[in-house]
Amino acid sequence: MLNPNHPDPERLSALASGDTDATADAALSDHVSTCEHCTALVEELGALRMSLADLPDLRPHRPLRLLPEVVEEPSRVDRLGGWARRIFAPVLTAGAALAMVGLIGTTVPALDNLGVGAGAEDAATEEGEVAATEEGEVAPDRAAPRADESGGAEPGALNYGGGAAAPTEAVMPLQSGRDLDGVTTGQLGDDADGERLSVETAAERSPWPMVLFTGVALMVAAALLRWILAPRSS
């Protein structure tokens, strides 16, 4: 500021734009009203403001896309949808085939197990003794008489091993009562257990359940993908 008697020019600019803090400043207004230099500066800055506010709009130097990428986004989804439609049938077929193979592979041993469990009551007793021998490693005093009573031990139980079976029976006293109700009841319960066990053991040693699972997963994935990417009218 050349002349210390004049107010800060930025305050004069504030006055030119009508800022309330400047217009309410009595000292500033008083000075400007009596100072030709400051009055001229305020008017000049005001005129400059008006000229700036009059600057025209400018034409783009090249044509602009008015709906640029917004239009492309649905088309990308459409492309994905078309891709999903194309692979839907092959993937579904492959999944169904895999599932069928897996199902057959999984259910055939299970049917065999059912046949063994229902038809070989006498044999089951012998097998139960074998199971008891193995269970004996964990609970020798309980496993032997129980094996004689139940008569339902299965080849599956053999494979499963006594380590898990013995504690289960040890904490379930009802098991023996159920066994005493009759051969049929006992067999049904044991058959169900046996089937579950045989499936579990089959999962450890055979690929069929995994094949079945993979087939079903492929079918579900294909259906989901097609559903997600299907074009929808909004």
Place this chain on the structure above:
Amino acid sequence: MADPPAPTTGTRTQPLPDEAAVIARASGGDRMAFTQLMEHYQSACYGLAWRLLGDADQAADATQDAFIHAYRAMASYRGGIFRSWLLRITANASYDILRRQQRRPTSPLPDPEEGSPELPDLAAVNPVAEATRSEMYRHLERALARLPEDQRTAIVLCDVYGMDYNEVAAMTQSALGTVKSRIHRGRLRLRELLAEHRELFTR
């Protein structure tokens, strides 16, 4: 500032005669209505972007970015002056580009002397008056381009496009006092730069 943008024949784009109806249709997802709005206001948006960025291609990019943002925000548009709404979006899109470039806030636009815009003459109704106006605009644009970026941004948003201090402060993420100071210092600097052409700005 190598590519000189052409001013429109008027000074500023006026609202469409049936703008409320067009906006309502665009808000409802009518793409033709949205395109009509963007076509109408593209010069307004491009002018703002060009003045903030000083580069024709970047200004075009910022304008198109703004159109995308506007398209997404169209359904949530809640009235007010549409032009101002769109210009705020454009200013944000332009400022995003500035931030991405991490330009020093005090740097002027490149080559302010040589590359300053050579604005073509306006469509002349009164040739003498239009020539004077055109001359004034040319000097103003050149002087604006020579301002430090922080001052130019504040002046462009506030004085050229009529945003208030609070809007400018929010947009530039600056304190209110800082914005005011930039505007006032920028005006005084502009006045110095235009000292030789003072007669053009006296009213």
